[in-house]
Amino acid sequence: MINISNDITKSKTLPGVFYSSEEMFKLSLEKIFTRNWQFITDDTVIQKEGSVYPFKFLDDVVPEPLFLINNKNIECYSNVCTHRGNILINKAGEIKNLITCGYHGRQFNHCGKFKFMPKTEGMQDFPSDIEDLQKLHVGKWKQFIFTNLEPNFSFDQLVKDMEERVGWMPINEFHYREDLSKEYTVNANWALYCDNYLEGFHIPFVHNDLNNVLEFENYKVELFKYSNLQIGIAKDKEICFDLPKDSKDYGKKIAAYYFWLFPNIMFNFYPWGLSLNIVKPISKKETKIQFKSYVWDEEKLQKGAGADLHKVELEDEEIVENVQKGVVSRFYKHGRFSPSMEQGVHHFHTLISKFMNL
Numbered sequence: 001m002i003n004i005s006n007d008i009t010k011s012k013t014l015p016g017v018f019y020s021s022e023e024m025f026k027l028s029l030e031k032i033f034t035r036n037w038q039f040i041t042d043d044t045v046i047q048k049e050g051s052v053y054p055f056k057f058l059d060d061v062v063p064e065p066l067f068l069i070n071n072k073n074i075e076c077y078s079n080v081c082t083h084r085g086n087i088l089i090n091k092a093g094e095i096k097n098l099i100t101c102g103y104h105g106r107q108f109n110h111c112g113k114f115k116f117m118p119k120t121e122g123m124q125d126f127p128s129d130i131e132d133l134q135k136l137h138v139g140k141w142k143q144f145i146f147t148n149l150e151p152n153f154s155f156d157q158l159v160k161d162m163e164e165r166v167g168w169m170p171i172n173e174f175h176y177r178e179d180l181s182k183e184y185t186v187n188a189n190w191a192l193y194c195d196n197y198l199e200g201f202h203i204p205f206v207h208n209d210l211n212n213v214l215e216f217e218n219y220k221v222e223l224f225k226y227s228n229l230q231i232g233i234a235k236d237k238e239i240c241f242d243l244p245k246d247s248k249d250y251g252k253k254i255a256a257y258y259f260w261l262f263p264n265i266m267f268n269f270y271p272w273g274l275s276l277n278i279v280k281p282i283s284k285k286e287t288k289i290q291f292k293s294y295v296w297d298e299e300k301l302q303k304g305a306g307a308d309l310h311k312v313e314l315e316d317e318e319i320v321e322n323v324q325k326g327v328v329s330r331f332y333k334h335g336r337f338s339p340s341m342e343q344g345v346h347h348f349h350t351l352i353s354k355f356m357n358l
Helices: 022-031 155-168 190-197 308-327 343-358
Strands: 039-041 051-060 063-069 071-076 114-116 135-141 144-148 175-186 219-223 227-233 253-260 263-271 274-285 286-295
Touching: 022 274, 022 343, 039 051, 051 274, 063 144, 135 155, 144 155, 155 227, 155 253, 175 308, 190 253, 190 274, 190 286, 190 308, 190 343, 219 343, 227 343, 286 308
Parallel strands: none
Antiparallel strands: 039 144, 051 063, 063 071, 071 135, 135 144, 175 286, 219 227, 227 253, 253 263, 263 274, 274 286
């Protein structure tokens, strides 16, 4: 079992085997990812009533077939026919009447309720509730949609601190820019990538340009139950947020709010808008990173802490891939946390410990 002390001054980091073991990787998918909220899409893909959006919960590593449907409220259901397991919906679109299985004609209404199947004469105890499609929980913050296979805590617990801190921004009006969005593949374990994100300790050593616009000594971390926040303070004359007077941070020169939601979602707010980063495991030593850009102020693009995110990403990838090579060493067991600089990493490791031991 993995046991991380809650006392950062005494705690050891995750063992190297967590990042290199196939058994640990598979266990983390089941223990961590199936029990936590995953970002699926934004509401622009499912705006009309009756529109549907099929997807797999976590790509090919947790490939549970699901679909979102707009029933005035956005709902999520299993995408598997309860007769013989056929996939019901194969592409996004609009369903005007019933959801009909293309294998034997079983039908469901928009709320997943079984309505009809031909040739059922003579069936006993039919139909029953098991004919209905399984309904899943949906979480929605602003335009962003999440779901969870086995909820361990409410969606509100995940996003309420982010809402309280940055909800003053007109986030619903941020517009998605595909041309500014990118996808990367990193040759490292998903948790190593998150470890790196969750501390500013490495900035002076790895990110020279970013270090030139942030005050390293004033870098701040705040911990919440299932999320945490890193605050980057701008150096003099560097671009920062124009904060409202009722903001907790009013009067500070904030260059960036880096919100992390357990286990693998980053909401990075800059004066130009939002870089939403999703960390998706592929294998024990391979990870897909999706950068989705939502722009608020075009004139502030490529300025300050939010400039040239591609360069920052490549610098992060280089160091994380190097660490992946190191953690498999027979001589590496675990490390220790810097109490002043690695609170976010320690918080992440305690949550991993909690879920791995459930």
